[in-house]
């Protein structure tokens with residue numbers, strides 16, 4: 757009879773121990789997910805910031821329409837690549 761009770765105790769202990777470990781694993785996984793998502797958003801911002809800061813020129817620049825092809829380009833740009841473009845010929 758004592759062996760039977762001991763067996764039940766061992767099984768119950770294993771069951772609750774398993775549940776306890778499972779819960780801890782789930783919590784760890786959730787924590788890991790949370791950290792990874794935070795890192796991902798951090799990397800997102802880190803990868804976006806340099807792109808936004810990259811242009812050495814001012815953020816806003818006047819655009820001028822090409823007289824020949826009508827394409828708008830920055831005033832500081834040399835000329836458009838359209839063949840036969842007057843701005844291209846001038847340059």
Ligand SMILES: [Zn+2]
Pocket residue numbers: 822823824825826827836837838841842843844
């Ligand atoms: Zn042009």
